[in-house]
Amino acid sequence: MRVAAFTDLTGPDGVSIIDQPTPEPDRGEAVVAVEACSINRHDLWILEGDSAMVDTDDLPFISGLDLAGTVQDIGEDVTEVKPGDRVVLCPNETCGVCRYCREGPENLCEDFSLYHGGLAEIARVQADRLVPLPDDVGMVKAAALPTAYLTAYHMLRRVEAGPNDLVFIPGATGGVGVAGVQLAAIHGAHSIGTSSSQEKLSHLESLGLDYAIESTEPDEIRDAVTDIGSVDGVLNHLGGAYTQLGLDVLRRGGRMAVCGRTAGSTSEIDIPDLFLGHKRVIGSTMGTQGDLETLVGLVADGALTPEVDKTYPLEKTDAAFAAMQDRESVGKLVITP
Numbered sequence: 524m525r526v527a528a529f530t531d532l533t534g535p536d537g538v539s540i541i542d543q544p545t546p547e548p549d550r551g552e553a554v555v556a557v558e559a560c561s562i563n564r565h566d567l568w569i570l571e572g573d574s575a576m577v578d579t580d581d582l583p584f585i586s587g588l589d590l591a592g593t594v595q596d597i598g599e600d601v602t603e604v605k606p607g608d609r610v611v612l613c614p615n616e617t618c619g620v621c622r623y624c625r626e627g628p629e630n631l632c633e634d635f636s637l638y639h640g641g642l643a644e645i646a647r648v649q650a651d652r653l654v655p656l657p658d659d660v661g662m663v664k665a666a667a668l669p670t671a672y673l674t675a676y677h678m679l680r681r682v683e684a685g686p687n688d689l690v691f692i693p694g695a696t697g698g699v700g701v702a703g704v705q706l707a708a709i710h711g712a713h714s715i716g717t718s719s720s721q722e723k724l725s726h727l728e729s730l731g732l733d734y735a736i737e738s739t740e741p742d743e744i745r746d747a748v749t750d751i752g753s754v755d756g757v758l759n760h761l762g763g764a765y766t767q768l769g770l771d772v773l774r775r776g777g778r779m780a781v782c783g784r785t786a787g788s789t790s791e792i793d794i795p796d797l798f799l800g801h802k803r804v805i806g807s808t809m810g811t812q813g814d815l816e817t818l819v820g821l822v823a824d825g826a827l828t829p830e831v832d833k834t835y836p837l838e839k840t841d842a843a844f845a846a847m848q849d850r851e852s853v854g855k856l857v858i859t860p
Contacts, residue, residue, distance in 0.1 A: 530582055
């Protein structure tokens with residue numbers, strides 16, 4: 524089978540199309556013919572050598588968390604799926620024995636990790652992590668869900684977003700940002716989004732964005748958000764200077780969920796503002812398999828259409844990562860082996 528492997532951790536030019544043996548399922552596993560796999564900044568960080576998870580000793584490395592396809596074969600003791608089933612993978616990997624796996628939610632697992640291996644024609648996965656897809660949910664749309672939409676959905680729950688709440692999403696044109704805008708609307712909340720591109724913001728408005736701010740300058744954004752209103756929740760996938768910005772615009776008792784570090788892995792914050800304003804900063808990683816099942820249901824019901832910017836064949840995986848690196852897209856980039 525062909526795979527899009529990371530053979531150098533040098534960015535998009537480090538992707539090579541190579542052949543590897545077709546996997547066979549072990550006990551509890553399934554082999555899936557991959558029809559779509561979306562890429563994420565998580566994959567790009569690995570490809571750029573900016574992840575502690577993978578180094579040169581692990582090369583060639585097959586990334587890709589978010590795969591959808593058709594079950595081709597199953598191993599012993601698999602009862603969850605059968606050959607021919609249409610599925611999307613929940614990429615969570617958990618120990619199954621710690622208190623958080625026992626009591627939930629599973630994404631608090633003490634040994635939490637993520638699946639990699641979807642950038643291939645065939646993938647071997649844990650069968651109990653496969654979520655069935657109704658016939659009217661397409662593979663490309665399904666592959667857009669597991670990381671970006673799952674993360675945004677869980678963040679909205681963490682900030683307790685509800686009808687008529689005002690949610691601030693800086694950097695709203697990336698995968699998590701677009702998902703946050705769409706899901707906030709489904710929750711009945713109003714959203715404020717930022718971008719350096721008016722064209723991208725106009726596209727976001729067509730997806731449900733209520734207030735668009737064309738800027739990447741925290742001081743300008745702070746003033747613009749303040750003019751709009753007091754924010755109930757912040758979805759912060761950027762980190763860096765945007766953490767204090769999020770605190771600045773939160774109302775008293777407001778909540779900010781942080782899931783990423785695109786703008787910086789450290790943040791300086793005003794501690795008195797945090798405690799005097801009774802504000803909350805909440806870490807958030809992915810979501811649960813139950814959350815993913817909910818998202819699949821929303822797509823099946825027509826309430827949600829995951830935004831896909833562009834699809835690429837497997838041999839153009841390097842071009843997809845180059846587009847992500849250049850921040851050209853609005854929504855998800857999906858590989859279709």
